[in-house]
Amino acid sequence: MAGILVVNERYFPDDELEPAQVGATSFSRSALRCLWNAGLSAGVILYKRAEELTEPQIDLTHRSGFRCATLRFNFDMGADTVSRAIAEAAARLCAAYGFSSRAMLYYQTDALLVFHPQELACCVTHHGPFVHDFVETFSARETAQAFGDAAKALHLFKHQELGVNSVRSNGRMFVLQHSQLQREYLISRGVDERRIRAIRPPIAPPTVSEPLRDERLRSFVEGAELLVFTAVARLDYFKNVELLVSGCVQARKQGVPLRILVVGDSAEDDVARQALRAHVPEELSAEFMAVGKLTKSQLYALFSLARSNGIFVCPSRYETLGITPLEAALSGVCTLMTDSEKVEARRFFPDAHRFLPSGDGLADAIGLAYASPSGVEQLGKELREAIATEISEENFERDTLSAWSYFSQSARQLDS
Template sequence: MTEYNKSVFQGIVVLNEKYFPSTWNFTAKVGATSFSLQVIKCLYENSRYAGLILYKRDESLAYPVVEEKYIENHPVITLRFNFKMETHLIETALESAIFKIVIRSSYFAPPIVYYQTDTLLKYHPQQVPGCITHHGPFVDDFIKNYSATESYIAFENKEKACHLAKLQKEGLTALKQKENIYVLQHSELQKTYITKNGFDQRNIFRIIPPISLPNVKDITLRDEILQFIATKKDEMLLISTAARVDYFKNFDFLIKVSVKILEDGMPLKVLIAGDPKDKEENRIALTNLIPDYLKEYFLVIETLPQNELYSLFKLCRNQATFVCTSRYETLGITPLEAALIGVYTVIPNSKLVEASRYFSEEDKFYYVSDQLEDILKRIYEEKRYIGNHQSLNISELISYKYFEKSLLKSLQKIEQKFSSELVLVN
């Protein structure tokens, strides 16, 4: 349990039911889910966790349905609704869900509600403080830095990009209109975007991202991966993993550069993991970029569950290089985890990839094939993947302990700010 000036509050977390894991050994589909689960962990370990609201859209309903349940250490209220319902009905249902948890809680303290996304912000009750981390990717910011055409690729198609842009705009509007909603800032990219869109900077509280050195006790890796990473003495191993294979992750850039390095005669192996096992079309598209005579040097597989991912990183510590080629990341959890474990990591030199702020200039590259090629060849020649200099530097900046302290301190400030403003109003 961390040490901090204890202000009385209890935390309630609101999460989309489809993202709540059935097992803790999972790869989060979106970064916001991983972040939310760390918020729950912190609140629980510090006796500030009151419970969880799981919401789900149900188009068959005419009125919202609020039900109580219990899921191993989680007092849970489920909320079923749809956006065709009258606003006041959803507001009343959400307020009811919040106070059902408060009543069941043993803490007897004012609640603070943490939202995974901005979906329910406009329905949040006035008499309770709420907060959100507000993860991206932000469609209009992506368009500003790339193009509308590229956004249609990144968000799968024009219809989805436009729909998400509309929802994000509505979410920002709700965020600005609700005087009792605060932002937990986990990145400068996030802060810059929401302040440029009119959110009051005084209601932003900075927290350290919840990334720490995983405790890997037992190595769990399938034979296919174990055989592939068993490199020869003079071979270099590159790793790049993500929950999804999409335009954001830019894996095709890594493949293009790797093919060129192999054609230049440098011994290399490349492991890429992403997308669920049953969604293989994007992995097939990546594999098709590789010349047949070089395919034996690549392994493109489905995304790895957490225990396998951390096992991979532990086995490859001081032996491999993790390559992040993302075009846009409001944080970038996986490259930071890889670096903390001891897998030497390189990352784009871009203000649009938040994790790059934690890396030194010598570990960064611009989106130019020759630059990435040169830095990888230099790593190979100098064997820079051996040693813990990078991981030590990053561990001075980011850890679960720092996250825990900053989160609890920020929630304390939110509770105090809300209470003082409430007194002024009354």
């Protein structure tokens, strides 16, 4: 079956080099390239909320080299109305790409599953955390903080429940699962595991990286005896970057001559970065830098520059995957991962690269890496070799196309 990606218009920028708004952005592009290279892509449906409309609007356009159907709608419209619009957008894309049979839709969120046309097959990858699962571990106050506020958490919970119910009850809905956390949760909610297929994440660091363009940032990195850093799209509750700062300050007190670098949030939004800066003692202020998120190519430039003297840290409280620490590790950067079952990427990291999720635990791990006779550069090289056998663009494509073939065959059997 041909495939049509369905993704939020905000998360599919015109320029592939723009900084990712969320982790799903790069994943979506890899999935699209995979289907395109296999001759199975029928483009992209870009959905966009438009509260002023009373009926859905569909416009065909081109973005990033692909034909797209922009679907504008709002959640107050009738489910049947939105469902017909999705089906129409899919039909127009199939016609534009020359596919005569129905396509399978590939959603990057469960937000639209309740509107999915019943006559079409689809699959979904759940990138974000399930509120229902999150509250099993964290308090109501922490949940509200993580998702913005209590109202936003409740709104998301309601839509996720509708999505889970849709997947559970519709035999034409399948799951492309990149997270064991998500798999276990969905099965616990009654989703048939025969309709779930695992895929390994698509990560392929460039063989040659461009130079780091920000001179101030480059000077800060090059001038560090040891650089301890992290990079995220959003500096939010999930990422727990305060733990990075706390652990680094403790490591400095123990005699580790490190500098701290935080990359995250838009360049214009400095609120969270300033809050982190406030946790740094005045005598260490010159050893701390916080900058806005980088484009993918510049992030890899940072990894390349920091390979000889850097330790990347993932201090997250909860991650359904954790793409960036895997990108750092596969770039040869010594990477430390919080030892929590609620951080999916942890399972790819050897015990020696995990730390107890506390300031003391991180400080101890930094100290051990710094004192290693091998040096952080060699530790990074060994880590890359350990992870590269499991994670690659080739493995992702193999997993995705195998799952796609299985889903297509299963859907055809239901139609026959």
